[in-house]
Amino acid sequence: MRIKRLLRTVLPVLMSFMFLVGSAPYAGAAPPATTTIRVGLRYTSNGSDVSSAWLTNFVGHGFYFGYFDSSRNFVQYPVDTAVNISSLNITISGSTIIVSNRATSETLYELDCSFNNPLAIMPIPGPGEKCVTWFDSVKYYGAFEFTALSNGYMQVVNVLNIDDYLKGVVPEEMMPYWPLEALKAQAMCARNYVVTHLNSHGSFDVCNTICCQVYGGLTKASTATDAAVEQTSGLFVRYNGEICQTYYHATNGGATESSGNVWMTQLPYLVGRIDEYDTTVYTGFDNWSYTYTADEITDILNSKGYYIGTVKSVTPTYTETGNIFSITFSDGNLSHTFSKSEARSILYSTMYGKYTYSQRFRITSASSSPTGLYINNGANSLNDINSVYAIGGKGDISKVASKGGIVSVLTGSGLRTVNASGSGVAQTGSSFIVTGSGWGHNVGMSQYGAKAMAEAGKTFDEIIKYYFSGVIIG
Numbered sequence: 368m369r370i371k372r373l374l375r376t377v378l379p380v381l382m383s384f385m386f387l388v389g390s391a392p393y394a395g396a397a398p399p400a401t402t403t404i405r406v407g408l409r410y411t412s413n414g415s416d417v418s419s420a421w422l423t424n425f426v427g428h429g430f431y432f433g434y435f436d437s438s439r440n441f442v443q444y445p446v447d448t449a450v451n452i453s454s455l456n457i458t459i460s461g462s463t464i465i466v467s468n469r470a471t472s473e474t475l476y477e478l479d480c481s482f483n484n485p486l487a488i489m490p491i492p493g494p495g496e497k498c499v500t501w502f503d504s505v506k507y508y509g510a511f512e513f514t515a516l517s518n519g520y521m522q523v524v525n526v527l528n529i530d531d532y533l534k535g536v537v538p539e540e541m542m543p544y545w546p547l548e549a550l551k552a553q554a555m556c557a558r559n560y561v562v563t564h565l566n567s568h569g570s571f572d573v574c575n576t577i578c579c580q581v582y583g584g585l586t587k588a589s590t591a592t593d594a595a596v597e598q599t600s601g602l603f604v605r606y607n608g609e610i611c612q613t614y615y616h617a618t619n620g621g622a623t624e625s626s627g628n629v630w631m632t633q634l635p636y637l638v639g640r641i642d643e644y645d646t647t648v649y650t651g652f653d654n655w656s657y658t659y660t661a662d663e664i665t666d667i668l669n670s671k672g673y674y675i676g677t678v679k680s681v682t683p684t685y686t687e688t689g690n691i692f693s694i695t696f697s698d699g700n701l702s703h704t705f706s707k708s709e710a711r712s713i714l715y716s717t718m719y720g721k722y723t724y725s726q727r728f729r730i731t732s733a734s735s736s737p738t739g740l741y742i743n744n745g746a747n748s749l750n751d752i753n754s755v756y757a758i759g760g761k762g763d764i765s766k767v768a769s770k771g772g773i774v775s776v777l778t779g780s781g782l783r784t785v786n787a788s789g790s791g792v793a794q795t796g797s798s799f800i801v802t803g804s805g806w807g808h809n810v811g812m813s814q815y816g817a818k819a820m821a822e823a824g825k826t827f828d829e830i831i832k833y834y835f836s837g838v839i840i841g
């Protein structure tokens with residue numbers, strides 16, 4: 368049995384090799400295409416830290432041990448016990464990480480990982496080939512970093528080149544068989560996302576779940592999704608030269624929304640717009656509707672910690688693009704108002720199986736009078752446009768809008784938006800109807816909209832510029 372226990376203090380003297388897998392993390396406006404990303408695969412905050420793991424070199428064979436320096440370069444320890452071993456078992460005992468030959472159980476290396484001293488394991492590539500390693504039944508590019516945690520478990524981080532990372536994100540975040548230009552727009556958004564979230568996840572950059580971006584290694588990678596990454600390599604979405612926060616969502620149901628109407632900060636390129644493309648494709652969330660009784664709404668509010676008596680009125684307000692902005696619930700005495708993303712989530716109830724999937728929905732009283740167009744002198748207001756039809760020049764009749772609640776009219780002083788959406792109108796009664804479309808937060812790029820644009824012949828840069836106002840790609 369060969370055991371080598373190296374102390375951190377003597378390591379700098381012993382370092383003999385340096386392997387560059389990337390450059391320093393992004394710190395300015397122009398990160399290189401070789402930026403190295405640290406992706407959390409198993410970690411405590413989602414309960415997936417591990418007490419044992421194994422790695423198998425799939426392409427070449429053997430591994431180096433070492434660590435990643437502050438510039439994210441792999442620094443090899445002078446340990447050659449695993450250079451001919453193709454499959455490793457990694458376990459933890461106290462703060463010591465123990466690596467053994469998976470075939471023979473022979474211990475190959477031990478490292479005291481206290482004092483936040485992770486062990487990096489780098490697969491050795493075959494001649495002219497890129498490393499691919501099995502970890503926990505998934506194939507990954509790049510290296511692995513094991514950290515001993517104070518709870519007796521290990522954190523596992525995948526350390527790899529940004530484009531290799533993106534090849535594991537694009538097919539997870541978008542259907543791999545969607546048009547190439549949509550996949551390229553997705554690659555752009557994912558690339559911007561990760562470089563604007565370096566070091567944002569404790570001791571790694573991003574996790575591998577929907578919390579950041581879903582990352583599945585090579586599991587779903589295809590020729591098309593790899594091409595989407597390669598054909599956009601080194602490109603970023605920029606506003607005034609700075610790399611943008613390119614948020615994206617599945618489907619907005621008819622309009623994107625300004626970031627300041629959903630979250631705290633309004634960014635100049637995240638501006639809401641009516642989306643002519645999103646609604647042209649089937650998404651599975653094209654229309655959804657739930658009826659809530661006043662008692663159910665009361666229950667939901669109370670169960671979420673907002674005390675209120677039986678709800679008597681619900682007053683929604685809508686944004687310029689017709690998305691929900693705020694909802695005020697009142698029992699005639701107490702009231703609670705929820706705005707922006709809270710307006711989206713407050714009625715989302717697993718308890719009742721009733722959901723508000725996106726920022727795009729409307730609330731009306733089930734007992735309100737039938738909606739329709741009033742021709743009047745202004746004494747009455749139009750509180751819904753769902754029953755408004757227009758007669759075209761050929762006598763054809765079409766609905767003015769089925770989603771959105773926005774009508775524009777030509778007035779003596781130009782085009783004006785008519786607030787016909789019932790914004791600010793108190794809805795009263797014993798039950799309330801929520802009608803909506805879309806799935807997601809509505810900010811930035813719609814993935815289904817990108818698909819529809821690509822199918823209509825648009826290129827990835829046209830898609831990006833449609834969803835992010837005033838940006839350039841470069």
Ligand SMILES: [Zn+2]
Nearest residue numbers: 573574578579
């Ligand atoms: Zn995350």
